[in-house]
Amino acid sequence: MTPETRVAVITGAASGIGRSVAVHYAHRGVHSVIGTFPGDPHDPEETLRLVKDAGGQGVVHEVDVRSTPSVDAFAERALAEYGRLDYAVANAGILRNSPLGEMTDERWDDMLDVDLTGVLRTLRAGSARMTGGGAMVAVSSIAGGVYGWEEHAHYAAAKAGVLGLVRSVAAELGPRGIRANAVIPGLIETPQSLDPVNSLGPDGLQRAGLEIPWGRVGRPEEVASVIGFLTSDDASYVTGQSLIVDGGLTIKMRA
Ligand code: NAD
Numbered sequence: 001m002t003p004e005t006r007v008a009v010i011t012g013a014a015s016g017i018g019r020s021v022a023v024h025y026a027h028r029g030v031h032s033v034i035g036t037f038p039g040d041p042h043d044p045e046e047t048l049r050l051v052k053d054a055g056g057q058g059v060v061h062e063v064d065v066r067s068t069p070s071v072d073a074f075a076e077r078a079l080a081e082y083g084r085l086d087y088a089v090a091n092a093g094i095l096r097n098s099p100l101g102e103m104t105d106e107r108w109d110d111m112l113d114v115d116l117t118g119v120l121r122t123l124r125a126g127s128a129r130m131t132g133g134g135a136m137v138a139v140s141s142i143a144g145g146v147y148g149w150e151e152h153a154h155y156a157a158a159k160a161g162v163l164g165l166v167r168s169v170a171a172e173l174g175p176r177g178i179r180a181n182a183v184i185p186g187l188i189e190t191p192q193s194l195d196p197v198n199s200l201g202p203d204g205l206q207r208a209g210l211e212i213p214w215g216r217v218g219r220p221e222e223v224a225s226v227i228g229f230l231t232s233d234d235a236s237y238v239t240g241q242s243l244i245v246d247g248g249l250t251i252k253m254r255a
Pocket of ligand 1: 012018063188
């Protein structure tokens with residue numbers, strides 16, 4: 001550690017976009033607390049290996065964003081391990097398919113607990129420990145952040161809610177030197193989107209890619225680099241914003 005070394009906590013970093021954020025940070029000398037959810041089959045040690053291969057440093061920490069004590073302990077790990085916290089990336093999320101007629105209160109609540117309240121818990125715990133200013137990013141989605149999505153009302157509501165949450169947090173924390181922004185990914189190839197039951201699956205992604213102006217679906221590292229930009233000093237005057245990362249998917253008019 002040098003006085004310039006920055007420290008990040010990243011939820012959902014054992015796979016997909018979160019893993020790529022940890023690797024991106026490793027390349028830039030940012031140390032990461034790699035959040036992993038034990039209920040899922042992802043391998044956080046693989047994230048740590050990639051971080052170390054990139055010349056970075058990190059520690060793996062189990063966190064369930066449905067639990068405030070768990071998220072508080074996760075953010076605290078940054079202080080215990082590295083003595084500071086500068087960046088928080090609220091990336092963890094789940095995606096479930098549910099037609100409106102089958103949308104029980106329980107399904108609705110389970111989704112919002114992870115995809116919206118989980119973001120609140122992460123931003124709250126992270127900002128409380130950023131004594132020297134900092135930056136936070138929450139991961140929304142074009143589903144909710146831009147579009148509606150049939151049979152995914154709870155997911156879209158949570159992801160739309162993330163945008164209001166981020167704007168409000170940004171307004172509140174600006175005076176403390178803490179910025180908060182959101183990314184709105186389009187279709188990114190990760191375990192979530194490769195799930196054919198709750199999302200598009202491999203074939204659906206392949207077909208959808210042909211409709212995207214950039215000609216393909218996105219890679220997790222293409223979202224991670226934007227998250228890295230938004231937390232970096234290059235974005236020192238950007239707060240309360242959301243940035244769409246979708247290869248042009250949402251700007252193409254369909255007649
Ligand atoms: P992913 O499934 O690889 O990543 C999600 C991560 O969240 C997993 O590592 C999972 O273990 C973790 N997680 C799930 N429940 C958790 C809990 N209760 N506590 C802590 N962690 C938990 O998929 P991804 O695509 O990398 O997803 C990252 C984020 O990007 C999610 O918020 C997702 O909704 C969002 N997103 C993804 C896409 C896409 O096309 N892949 C598009 C828009 C938004």
